[in-house]
Amino acid sequence: MNKRTKRPETGSAKRPSPPAKSYKVQEAAELLPFLISNLKGEGRNSIKSMLARGQISVDGQAQTVYNYALKPGQQVTVSKEKIQAPPRLVGLSIIYEDDHLLVVNKEPGLLSIATEQEKELTAYRQLMDHVKRENPANRVFIVHRLDRDTSGVMMFAKSEAVQQELQNHWTEAVKERSYIALVEGEVKKAEGTISSWLKESKTLKMYSSPYPGDGQHAVTHYKRLQANRHFTLLEVRLETGRKNQIRVHMQDLGHPIVGDKKYRSKSKEIGRLGLHAFVLSFEHPVTREVLRFESPIPRAFLNPFRNGMQAGDD
Structure with missing residues (x-):
């Protein structure tokens, strides 16, 4: 016997939000013209409103500036609801990211990766969380390390193959x-x-x-x-x-x-x-x-x- 699914009473449940749509940037452009060219059926004022409400993000970061400079390879995401800002990175900032690599600027005092004795916040853990926000299957891999109290430029791979390629041919x-x-x-x-x-x-x-x-x-x-x-x-x-x-x-x-x-x-x-x-x-x-x-x-x-x-x- 088939079971009938009981319909929720009016107002008793929220409709699921339409999925966000992403667009890959192929060539340098400003954000507003890029959106106008890609969002067919949406008027200029409607897109400006979406920007103002924080519904547009670039590589996971909400953007509201009309003339934000887009670079090839970046991902522009359009959501039907306001995008929740991701947690702020502590002790490091991303200075470059593509499909294969992450390059960061690490501050002194932050561990690159935890040891068995040290389970605290690390660059590795934060960047792992960062890439998993786009896709839960994503990962990062250590290429080289900086001592806890050393600051500066550090690189991570986004796949084991890229990690091995860099480590095997580092010199x-x-x-x-x-x-x-x-x-x-x-x-x-x-x-x-x-x-x-x-x-x-x-x-x-x-x-x-x-x-x-x-x-x-x-x-x-x-x-x-x-x-x-x-x-x-x-x-x-x-x-x-x-x-x-x-x-x-x-x-x-x-x-x-x-x-x-x-x-x-x-x-x-x-x-x-x-x-x-x-x-x-x-x-x-x-x-x-x-x-x-x-x-x-x-x-x-x-x-x-x-x-x-x-x-x-x-």
Whole structure:
């Protein structure tokens, strides 16, 4: 016997909202003209009202500005109801996103990914939530990490295949990777290279082995940007990417990174670790386009030089 579905009484239940519609941006355009061209049957004033009510989003972010500049590859979504703004990212901001990659600017104090001992909020967890809002099946994958107290540019993959492609060809893919380091004391040489073999102690602290070939080979190049008798600002370029490499090599140089108590720094001048991932340039693993991202030098790193004293000043 067929069961009849009882119809709800008038006003007792809400009709389900029509599904949102998404449109892929193929070429650069302003938001309002793009909507007028894609939303057939909707007048200009109607579309303006939808914008004002927060029914239009670009890559998940509600937009109300008529002349918002759209870029190829972005997704414009039109909802019949006001779009709920997604939770604000804490300690990081997205500076680039496509179907394959996410590039973010991480603030100091945020873990890249949790360990078994640390279950707190991480960049990885927040970005996982971010991509799942578009599709619950979406995921992100760690490509490289920044220490908790290091800030700057960091990249994530959106598929395991892209992650493996980048990690397996990291040396060839990365065209430029540099950091800004604020270190203790005046570095006399304008530039130099530090090479050593890194090992990890039983207490999980990295150190340079006194024996060649004993550990992982690590090479760090540095260039002096500013200096006075108490501090030096360096641009540091990695030839290899080992755990805590810059921090160990700055200690080896006799100029530990400011705020790096683990590697014998005594200064608390800026209230944080003086290490910042400044530039990351790489060949896109899918499009093969060379992309370059730069995160501005934190203002706190420049404070010790506000008095105008440069290297060699008395």
